[in-house]
Amino acid sequence: MGRPVTAPRVPEQELSRALGPEARLRLVAEEVERCQRCPLHLTRTRAVPGFGPATARLMAVGEAPGEREDREGRPFVGAAGQLLTRLLEGIGLSRQDIFITNVLKSRPPGNRDPLPEEVAACAPFLDAQVEIIRPQAILLLGRHALQRLIPGAPGISRCHGQVLRVGERSYFPCYHPAAALYNSQLLEVLERDFQALRRHLDRLAAPPAAPPAAAPEQLGLF
Ligand code: SF4
Numbered sequence: 001m002g003r004p005v006t007a008p009r010v011p012e013q014e015l016s017r018a019l020g021p022e023a024r025l026r027l028v029a030e031e032v033e034r035c036q037r038c039p040l041h042l043t044r045t046r047a048v049p050g051f052g053p054a055t056a057r058l059m060a061v062g063e064a065p066g067e068r069e070d071r072e073g074r075p076f077v078g079a080a081g082q083l084l085t086r087l088l089e090g091i092g093l094s095r096q097d098i099f100i101t102n103v104l105k106s107r108p109p110g111n112r113d114p115l116p117e118e119v120a121a122c123a124p125f126l127d128a129q130v131e132i133i134r135p136q137a138i139l140l141l142g143r144h145a146l147q148r149l150i151p152g153a154p155g156i157s158r159c160h161g162q163v164l165r166v167g168e169r170s171y172f173p174c175y176h177p178a179a180a181l182y183n184s185q186l187l188e189v190l191e192r193d194f195q196a197l198r199r200h201l202d203r204l205a206a207p208p209a210a211p212p213a214a215a216p217e218q219l220g221l222f
Contacts, residue, residue: 021054024132028125032105038121040106046073050101050129058093058201059135060084061126061145063176064104064114075100080178084141087177087190091198099133101126103148114144123148136204138169139197142176161193163200170204172197 019027029049035041048065051074060076068078076084076095085095104114104122126148130138140146143156149171150164156173164171174193180186 021132025050025054025129028128028132032125035105035122035125038106038118040104040108040118043109044106045070047105048073048075048102048107049105049125050099051075052095052099052101053097054099054133056097056099056133057136057204058098058139059130059133059137060098060100060139060141061149062100062102062141063144064102064111065107066111066178067107070107075102076177079181080176083177083181083187087194090191091194093201098139099129099135101129103144119144119148136170137197137201138171140171140173142179146171146173160189161196170200172200 032049033047035047041047044065048069052059062076062080065075066078066080069075069081075081084100088095088098103126104118105125106122108114108118130149138149140149146153146156146159150166150173153159153164153173156175160174162173164173172193174197175186175190177190180190
């Protein structure tokens with residue numbers, strides 16, 4: 001008989017809120033590193049919880065670790081990560097100021113798509129990170145991040161480059177940088193979308209008298 005499946009010990013659910021956000025994020029990361037909730041723990045080299053400050057106003061969520069991320073235990077350090085860094089720097093952002101993570105914290109073999117049961121098993125970790133950081137905006141890199149955080153949203157080809165609002169939080173979907181590595185047309189789309197992200201972040205930083213709700217590209221979903 002296999003071992004009974006137990007609910008994850010997600011720190012956000014267990015620990016006193018007296019702990020600061022940095023400490024709570026660290027505890028989530030430790031849980032991820034120990035996690036055996038789905039079979040990906042059998043094939044990963046290292047889990048990749050995420051990286052960045054707990055005070056980040058912008059969070060970026062990708063799909064899953066790739067080969068290099070799996071080796072190093074850090075998100076977006078391969079070719080797609082270098083493109084992400086370049087795109088962020090192109091709009092005046094440093095990745096040091098952003099918390100970067102993925103839907104899945106362990107690499108699927110051969111970089112295949114995440115399975116629904118893996119996404120469900122890993123969901124409490126991403127949810128806890130969002131809850132702790134409480135970012136103003138979440139950059140959704142690719143369709144898996146979009147589907148995970150806004151179920152029922154239009155497809156990525158329809159809503160990339162637009163602000164989606166769910167409650168108080170804004171989400172900004174765009175294509176995954178890996179898809180643009182060898183596709184110059186998609187790269188141009190991604191660069192344009194990052195310019196729109198810059199404008200959205202500027203509106204968020206503007207004084208309350210500014211009229212962010214009147215921005216034409218904003219979609220209210222729920
Ligand atoms: S992908 Fe997520 S649920 Fe699966 S083993 Fe890794 S951390 Fe655990």
